[in-house]
Amino acid sequence: GAGVSQTPSNKVTEKGKYVELRCDPISGHTALYWYRQSLGQGPEFLIYFQGTGAADDSGLPNDRFFAVRPEGSVSTLKIQRTERGDSAVYLCASSLTSGEADTQYFGPGTRLTVL
Amino acid sequence: KQEVTQIPAALSVPEGENLVLNCSFTDSAIYNLQWFRQDPGKGLTSLLLIQSSQREQTSGRLNASLDKSSGRSTLYIAASQPGDSATYLCAVSGYSSASKIIFGSGTRLSIRP
Numbered sequence: 001g002a003g004v005s006q007t008p009s010n011k012v013t014e015k016g017k018y019v020e021l022r023c024d025p026i027s028g029h030t031a032l033y034w035y036r037q038s039l040g041q042g043p044e045f046l047i048y049f050q051g052t053g054a055a056d057d058s059g060l061p062n063d064r065f066f067a068v069r070p071e072g073s074v075s076t077l078k079i080q081r082t083e084r085g086d087s088a089v090y091l092c093a094s095s096l097t098s099g100e101a102d103t104q105y106f107g108p109g110t111r112l113t114v115l
Numbered sequence: 116k117q118e119v120t121q122i123p124a125a126l127s128v129p130e131g132e133n134l135v136l137n138c139s140f141t142d143s144a145i146y147n148l149q150w151f152r153q154d155p156g157k158g159l160t161s162l163l164l165i166q167s168s169q170r171e172q173t174s175g176r177l178n179a180s181l182d183k184s185s186g187r188s189t190l191y192i193a194a195s196q197p198g199d200s201a202t203y204l205c206a207v208s209g210y211s212s213a214s215k216i217i218f219g220s221g222t223r224l225s226i227r228p
Binding site for chain 1: 157159160161204206215217219220
C-alpha cells in the first residue's frame with residue numbers, strides 16, 4: 001500500500017512569508033508525528049497527534065509554528081513569519097497507534113528554504 | 116535532558132569489511148532504542164528496534180546491541196556492500212513519552228566497491 005506522502009517536496013519562500021506543509025499518513029494510522037531535520041543533524045521532534053488532538057507539542061520551537069489534523073488523517077504544519085533559521089527538511093511519520101512498540105513510518109520530507 | 120551521540124560522524128570502508136557504528140545516550144531510562152537508515156532525499160527506514168529489556172536484535176547482516184546501564188548501543192554490519200551506503204541514525208524513546216523519539220546526528224557510511 002501507499003506509504004506516508006508529503007507535499008510539496010520542495011518549498012522556497014521569502015523571509016516573513018507564511019507556509020503550509022502537508023502530510024498524508026498511511027491509511028488507518030491513528031498517530032502522526034512531525035520532525036524537523038537540519039543539515040548534518042538528526043531529526044528533531046516537533047509534535048505528535050493521536051487522532052485529531054495534539055498529544056505532545058513540546059517540540060514546537062515557538063508560537064510561529066502550528067499544526068492541525070482536523071479529521072484525524074491529513075495533517076498540515078503551518079509556519080508564520082518564516083525566518084532563515086526555519087530552513088530545514090520537515091519530516092512526517094505515522095504509526096498504527098501511539099503505542100511504544102509501534103513502528104513509525106516516515107515520509108520523504110519537505111525541504112523548506114527561506115531566503 | 117536526553118542526548119544521543121553517534122561516533123564517527125562519517126565512515127568510509129572497502130566493500131566486504133565488517134564494521135561497527137557506535138551510539139551513546141545520556142539517560143539510561145529508555146523504553147527502546149532504534150537504528151534507522153536514511154538515504155539522500157528519502158525518509159527514514161527503521162532497521163532494528165531493541166526494547167529496554169533486550170540485549171540485542173538481529174536482521175540479516177545487521178546486529179544491534181544495547182547496554183542500557185552504560186548508555187551504549189552498537190550496530191554491527193557484516194560483509195558490507197555498496198548498497199549499504201547511507202546515513203545510519205540511532206534513536207531512543209524514554210518512559211516519560213515513549214512516542215517521542217530522540218535522534219542522534221547520524222553516521223554517514225560509504226562503502227567503496
